[in-house]
Amino acid sequence: MSDADEVQNRYATGEKDFSEVQLTGVNLSKTKLAGGNFNRANLAGANLSGANLFGIDLTEANLTGANLSGATMIAATLVNTNLSEANLSDADLSGTSITEANLTGVNLTGANLTAANLSMSNLTGASLKKANLSGLSLLLATDMSGADLSLTNLTGANLAGAILIAANLTEANLTGANLTGANLTRANLTRANLTKANLRYATVVETELTDAKIAEANFMEAARLST
Incomplete structure (x- = not known):
């Protein structure tokens, strides 16, 4: 299957199983595919901007370079999904499971990532500027080395064991965040809000904390605090 009209027609008749379909570069912008099963589907370079993908299953799918800007992906499953270089700007990914994803x-x-689970995913070099990761989002052992998290809302997020080497967290809101054991080597936390954040056992070598708010933050046993 490689035709957008065929996908939409089959979906309109009630079909939801599109596992392993080949839809490279297909244009499905603003379409409704909510609840669809796209396990191991190839959607590399596809245009899904503004699409309704509520509850969609994209486990092990290939979405390399896909355009998902403004898409509704609430409660979607993206386990072990390849989203490298994809555009998810302004997408609603609240409650989404994006574990072990690329x-x-x-x-x-x-993007709205409220209560999303990004544990063990690789976000190296990703841009999350102004994204919302509040509401107990899970980023356990997530690699965000070099990522842009400036102005991001990470209130109450769980970043235990996260790798944030050289990440840009300028003016990020990390109030009450769990950064236990996180690696913040060379990270930029200028003017970040770390009020009541837990940085126990965190690595903060050459970390920039100029004008950061650290009231009631826990730096107990953090490695080599440097400002």
Whole structure:
């Protein structure tokens, strides 16, 4: 299957199983595919901007370079999904499971990731500027080395064991965040809000904390605090 009209027609008749379909570069912008099963589907370079993908299953799917800007992906499953270099700016990914996924170089600017689970995913070089990761989002052992998290809302987020080497967290809101054991080597936390954040056992070597708010933050046994 490689035709957008065929996908939409089959979906309109009630079909939801599109596992392993080949839809490289297909244009499905603003379409409704909510609840669809796209396990191991190839959607590399596809245009899904503004699409309704509520509850969609994209486990092990290939979305390399896909355009998902403004898409509704609430409660979607993206386990072990390849989203490298994809555009997810302003997408609604609240409550989404994006575990063990490849998100290298992905654009998540302004995305809503409230209560999303990104544990063990690779976000190296990703842009999450102004994204919302509040509401107990899980980023356990997530690699965000070099990622842009400036102005991001990470209130109450769980970043235990996260790798944030050279990440840009300028003016990020990390109030009450769990950064236990996180690696913040060379990270920029200028003017970040770390009020009541837990940085126990965190690595903060050459970390920039100029004008950061650290009231009631826990730096107990953090490695080599440097400002």
